[in-house]
Amino acid sequence: MGEIIYIAENGENYPQEGEKMKFTKVQGLGNDFVLVNCLEAGNLPEGIDLGQLSVKVCDRHFGIGADGLVLVLPSETADIRMRIFNSDGSEAEMCGNVIRCFAKYVYQRGIVNKEIMEVETLAGLRIPEIIQENGQIIAVRVDMGEPILERSDIPMNGPAGRVVDEPLEVLDETYRVTCVSMGNPHCVIFVPQVDKIPLSKVGPLVESHPVFPRKTNTEFIQVHSRDEVTMRVWERGAAETLACGTGACATVVAGVLNDKTNRKVTVHLAGGDLLIEWADNNHVYMTGPAVDVFEGIYLI
Secondary structure: OOEEEEOOOOOOOOOOOOOEEEEEEEEEOOEEEEEEEOOOOOOOOOOOOHHHHHHHHHOOOOOOOOOEEEEEEOOOOOOEEEEEEEOOOOEEOOOHHHHHHHHHHHHHOOOOOOOEOOEEEOOEEEEEEEEEEOOEEEEEEEEOOOOEOEHHHOOOOOOOOEOOOEEEEEOOEEEEEEEEEOOOEEEEEEOOOHHHOOHHHHHHHHHOOOOOOOOOEEEEEEEEEOOEEEEEEEEOOOEEEOOOHHHHHHHHHHHHHOOOOOOEEEEEEOOEEEEEEEOOOOOEEEEEOOEEEEEEEEEO
16 A cells, blocks of 8 residues: 655655655545646556556545546647546546646646646547636636537437436436436436435435446536526545536536526535536536645655
8 A cells, every 4th residue: 555755845755765656636626636747757657557546546544535546648639638537446537626626737837838728538628728817826617518418428228319307216216317428427316405315325326327338427406596506416436525527517407408597507516616607609618716735745
């Protein structure tokens, strides 16, 4: 098992021997990640099992502690490339909270010298925009692309067409679900009170329901008004988290499809708020914070 050694300002405690990995702990609304710059030569040993590494570093008792491991990589098609591994070792296509942190990281360190940049992900190209005020980064706005609504493309088993307010049997309950992909699958369920949902019981059952061949993220939504909702999320491969950016985007799309919300909505999450807009060009835009927590060295 690895050991964390924090970097002192004077360079003390820097390990001189053994394989080591520099990392930055980042968080977006409490959705936290271990970010590793693989552009630095030798910062990640060749041939290492990235899924196993993610499980180890994300462990909150024996590792650094995070919802996922994120790699900064070169890209042949965009300004930079991002890979994401969940805390269970599976690789995710996209994550809205981490892409804001990722964009801030590469911009602040001069890796990408553009306020509007192109990031290659498994879900395709994503375009973050750095928002500054008086020389300080106050938020990141991300063009999350167009929502995918065709059932087979989410993916979800069943007949062709959109999945809007459709019944889904989970144990002895029937939930009305609307399913959206934002590059990763989401199952959105509107409920009267989100705090009454036994998320730790229902979440994993929806995640692994046979109707979802690649599993799914699950959002329970309480609508306060057409411009404001509260969301709880069970993330595929990470369990309950404090926030999910792609889930917030899927929520607003589902809200519009069910005529429950407008196209620009404040989404309240346990870790804070996101502003989501499903614009007239069919792209979904997400605006929210990105925070560097600390840097360190992990001995592998």
